[in-house]
Amino acid sequence: MPTKHKKNRNRETTPWFSLLLGVALLAFLALLLGFWVQLGQPLGKSLYSAANLLLNSEFIKPEEMSLRTGWIVVGQVLGYIAFYGILLRLAWVLLGDNLTASYVRWCYHDHIVVCSLNMQGQAFIRNLRQSNSEQRIVALLDHIDDEHESWCQQHAITLLYGDATQETDLHTAAVASAKAVIACGESTDTNLQISRAVQAISRQRPASNPPLDLYLAVNDAMLSEGLGNENYRHFLQPNERLNPCPYNADNLLARWYFNQYPPHTWADQHGQQQVHLVFAGFSPLVEALICQYAKISPYKDFAPPVFTLLGAGAEQWRDTLVARYPVFANGRSGAEQVIAGLYAQECTQTFKLDETKLTAIAQNGAVTAVLFCATEDESNFRHAMSLHQQTLRFNCWQVPFYVRLQQSEGIHTLLASANDTNADASLIPFGMAEQVFDLKRLMQVERNARAVHEAYRQNMLQADPGTAMSTDSMKPWEQLAETYRAANRRAGDHLPVKLASIGIHMPADQPLVLDDAIRLDEPAERRELLSRLEHRSWRYERLVNGWRYGEQRNNRQRLHPSIVLWEDLSESERKKDTSQLKAALRIIQ
Known part of the structure; x- marks a missing residue:
């Protein structure tokens, strides 16, 4: 059972009360000056008269008009402002949430509920506002301060206090009539508890309404990969009233990056026949990037990709990855091969490499791109600048350098401080929250x-x-388990790569719409290429996820008879890949 939290608004009211108390102090000083200076009363009596008049909050009576001096009038006015201001502020603190919640519960429909205003939540909201300025959005938070209030007012967001893991508070946000819920907190456990509460409320949703979309942040990479496991099925089981969409931030960024900057396209344009990505620094994002590209890498007749880990402790990072994904071990071949190599190059923490080490890395395959993926923006940028200057000095690696920068506000400052005329063109920032956390995408x-x-x-x-x-894999999408949904997302991610292989380049982040005159099954060479690419991508995805060849399919043991080379497939299996691609593109359009 989820932990019950005692309601504690935690709203920071100190600035408001400080201002009002300051006004009260000014009122007292004005009254004191009026009695002491203007009326000439002794200081002790003036202090008593000023305090008495301020605390009693009485107007001076007609028979006491001689006491109505300028300072006393000013003091009384300020005193009334402070007194009634404090009363109104207290009333709003005590009753404001209840009034707002009642309005939301009875008047909001087809709105979106966001359960955190962290970097992800704010990015989701900004993108929602850009795409639809009229969309109603509710932020349901268990801690509210004045910064939250100011941000929500700026972006026209309805702010409610409540614990999103509790059904009663979700009812306050009218989740039963909402369009979507975004559980994007830092704690995966809390997000899963929100999922369970939303699942319970969704049962009360009218059957005539579309399913409620639940976007659930799963910040643990291994847990994200294992969401198809039966242990989590009760959290994420889709039905006609609830459509859960779990996501991992690093996986989202990896998908966005390869859609925006496909390395095979750059390699093809520069005469390479293989993609070689160098990762400087190590973080969960590196793992997500390697896994994502390993699954969608099949392109034309390119060889499997090469990955190099660069940095202090690179060999340990490689061993960790191979232990987690045995298919990444060097030396594999045939139907068990996914990548051509996973290499490690040790260097200093500042990424200073001499010409010998730079050349040694390129000997494993011409470098296609360098990605700096550490978690700190400034160190990422400084290290990228350092390595970029060394490649210029030794005239090698004339490739793009991609630098992860999470905060878009700091990009121009970092570039301005670089003192390098080539920095703007050579260092490409990626990974800003607004690029990644977008419901439309x-x-x-x-x-x-x-x-x-x-x-x-x-x-x-x-x-x-x-x-x-x-x-189970044939159930409608609304009832399909997460493990099969993830496999279909991989196939969807590979669609632009397959189309690029036959010369059809789709704009990034745009719907896949083809001209009716384009034929995917003619000539025969095109049909065979598409079939080969689809089977390779499917096989790579299975191998990365721990599947192996087996004469009989066994989902529990992860065995499949089709984990073989394309040449060893039956003719019917080969044709199935191409016909499925045609049908998918027809449905998308």
Whole structure:
């Protein structure tokens, strides 16, 4: 059971009360000057008269008009402002939330509830405001201060106090009639508790309404990969009233990066036949980038990609990755190979490399891009500048340098302080919150994945209706378990790569819409290439997720008979890949 929290508004009222108490002090000083200076009373009597008049809050009676001096009038006016200001502020603190909550509960429909105003929550809201300025948004927080109030007023957000893990507080935010809930807190455990509470409320949602979208931040990478496990199914089981969409911040950023800056396109344009990515610094983002690109890397006749880890302790990082993903071990071949190599190059913490080390890295494959992925913006930028200057000095690695910068406000300051005329063109910032945390982009990913799944269902139902209807992977998207949804997202992510392989380059973050004149199954060479690429990407995704070849499929043991090279597939399996791609693109359009 989730922990019950005692309601404590924690609203910072100190600035308001400090201001009002300051006004009261000025009122007392004005009254004191009036009695002491203007009326000439002794200091002791003046102090008593000023305090008595201020505390009693009485107007001077007509028979006492001789006491109405300028300072006393000013003091009385300020005293009334302070007195009634404090009363009104106390009333708002005690009753304001209840009034706002009642209005939301009875009047809000098709709104979006955000359960945190951290960097993710604020980015989601900014992007929502840019795409639809009229969209109603409710922020439900268990801690509110004046900074929260100011930010919400600036972005026209309704702010409510409450614990989003409790059903009663979710009812206050009218979740049952909402369009979506975004649980984007830093604690995965809290987000899962929110998921359970939202799941309970969604049962009260009218069946005629569309399903409630629940966007759930899972900040632990290993947990994110294992959400298809039965242990978490009760948190994320979709149904006709609830559509859970778990996400991991690093996985989102990896997906965005490869969609925005596809390395295979740059490599192809510069005469390379293989992608080689160098990661400077290590963080969970590096793991997400390697796993994401390993799954979607098949492009034209390119060789599998090469990854190099660069930094102090690089060999230990590589060993950690290989222990977690055995398929990344060097020396694999045939149907078990996903990448051409995962290498480690030790260097100082400031990333100073001599010409020998730079050349040694390039000997594993021409470098395509360098990514700085540490968690601190300034150190990322400084290290990128240092390594970039060394590559210029030794005239090597003439490739783009991508620098992770989470705060967009600091980019221009860092570039201005670089004192390098080539910095603007060579160092490309990525990873700002507004780029990654965007509901529109998340919905596009889900839309592509849904289309892939629907195409798969159509093909399987035509081929073998009886068997297809009895398998979990054939359920409609609304009932599909997370493990199968994740596989369909991979296929959706690979669609632009496959299209680029046949010369169709789609703009980043745009819907996949093809001209009706484009044929994917003609000529035969194109059909075969698309089939090869789809099977390789599917096989890579299975291998990265721990599957192995087995003569009989076994989901529990992660065995599959199709984890073989494309040449070893049956003709029917080869044709299925191309027809499924055609059907998916038709559904998307």
